[in-house]
Amino acid sequence: MLTHIPATQTVIEISKPGGPEVLVPATRPVPEPKPGEVLVRIAASGVNQADTLQRSGRYPVPPGMPDILGLECSGMVVKRGDGVTQWREGDEACALMVGNGYGEYACVPAAQCLPVPTGVSLIDAAGLPETFCTVWTNVFERMHLQPGETFLAQGGSSGIGITAIQLAKAFGSQVLATAGSDVKCQACREFGADVAINYRTQDFVAVGKEFTGARGVDAILDMVGGDYIPREFDLLAHEGRLCFVALMRGTKVEADFGAIHCKHLTVTGSTLHGRNVAEKAAIITALREKVWPLWDQGKLRTSTYRRFPMREAADAHRLMESSEHIGKILLLP
Ligand SMILES: NC(=O)c1ccc[n+]([C@@H]2O[C@H](COP(=O)([O-])OP(=O)(O)OC[C@H]3O[C@@H](n4cnc5c(N)ncnc54)[C@H](OP(=O)(O)O)[C@@H]3O)[C@@H](O)[C@H]2O)c1
Secondary structure, three states: OOOOOOOEEEEEEEOOOOOHHHEEEEEEEOOOOOOOEEEEEEEEEEEOHHHHHHHOOOOOOOOOOOOOOOOEEEEEEEEEOOOOOOOOOOOEEEEEOOOOOOOOEEEEEHHHEEEOOOOOOOOHHHHOHHHHHHHHHHHHHHOOOOOOOEEEEOOOOOHHHHHHHHHHHHOOOEEEEEEOOHHHHHHHHHOOOOEEEEOOOOOHHHHHHHHOOOOOEEEEEEOOOOOHHHHHHHHEEEEEEEEEOOOOOOOOOOOOOHHHHHHOOEEEEOOOOOOOHHHHHHHHHHHHHHHHHHHHOOOOOOOEEEEEEHHHHHHHHHHHHHOOOOOEEEEEO
């Protein structure tokens, strides 16, 4: 063992469902890794929108999940459970988690850890697992985005959106993105979007049709839903695909399903959180093989917007809920 492991740690608890102020420090035991797990000394954790929803009691947390927030982290492996051979004490990694990131130590299945990519700091690596896993599985495994196709990322300046823009571009698509301000649109372009659409002043359907010569786009990654859905049916090309990672504007809508029928559309969606370790491990393996080499080639950039001390998690949540941020917000123990 390389390092002293204390018996207890400081975590951020949800004292009761509510606003950011309910996030308070607490003392908890440092857990022991079970077979197949590693204990990570956390360098940083990513804040995700699901955290703010869970904090306020609006996120349907799958049964048996931890009460401590935090779906991703980076840090050093300090202890291995039985059967872990692919990671050693002292290795630096980033990890996809089911919770427990808002602390100093956490146990994670070894199969959900990824190496810190070339050129990325240990701290910035904390912001990678959730968005890269989500974008990979939805855009490339569910929608099968192909080189040369046209792709629209709704919410282009979010952590998810920036990753979607970068990966779609790196794999040879033409990329459109929506965002709610000109500053955010500029950021989308800087991360690789060919066209950025300020949805407050422009109609994404009209811009998308103009860009594609009325053909429509091949694939849309959406987190908005609601009244966007019929407009997305309209914008999609023949054989187009639409995938939901969230439905912020609502899950119920009146839409003409004739578009699905006549244009051969595929409408799908998924959640990462509810998947089991084997399913997450398969995504991690795919990322390591197909996406992590892009870091070596200098084709990807991290999107850390701001780092907060972990004890200021409430301020980090306030920033996320203000929607002023572009990219990722991180917490440092
Ligand atoms: N299914 C999954 O497995 C999965 C996994 C991770 C995340 N998610 C979801 O993905 C979404 C993004 O997550 P995140 O952590 O990256 O959150 P985030 O950074 O807070 O992003 C939310 C984004 O939504 C944008 N937005 C809101 N209304 C919009 C609209 N009408 N048109 C375009 N953009 C709009 C906001 O930008 P503006 O200020 O420009 O409106 C903001 O950038 C969240 O809804 C999250 O729950 C799903």
